[in-house]
Amino acid sequence: MSALFNFQSLLSVILLLICTCAYLRSLFPSFIDRNKTGMLGIFWKLARIGERKSPWVSVACLLMACSILFWT
Structure with missing residues (x-):
């Protein structure tokens, strides 16, 4: 199954x-x-999200890691 x-x-x-x-x-x-x-601008936008919303992104990464480890 794909992502x-x-x-x-x-x-x-x-x-x-x-x-x-x-x-x-x-x-x-x-x-x-x-x-x-262009198409490669998506990576620039993702990098900006990662820089500006870094506390939220890190919390989301922790929640995703916990859900993968414990609930899957």
Whole structure:
């Protein structure tokens, strides 16, 4: 089953993308910042969400980890 049809898997993929993009932007800011429009602009937007909403993203990651470990 793909992640598109399972809501929990879709949320974990989105959280992983947010965290990965924010981490890569901290390492290579010019790579992420030059692609603000188009298809690759999605990664720039995910990196911005990860930077600006980092406490909320970290809480969501912890909740997702607990749900995967204990309730699945």
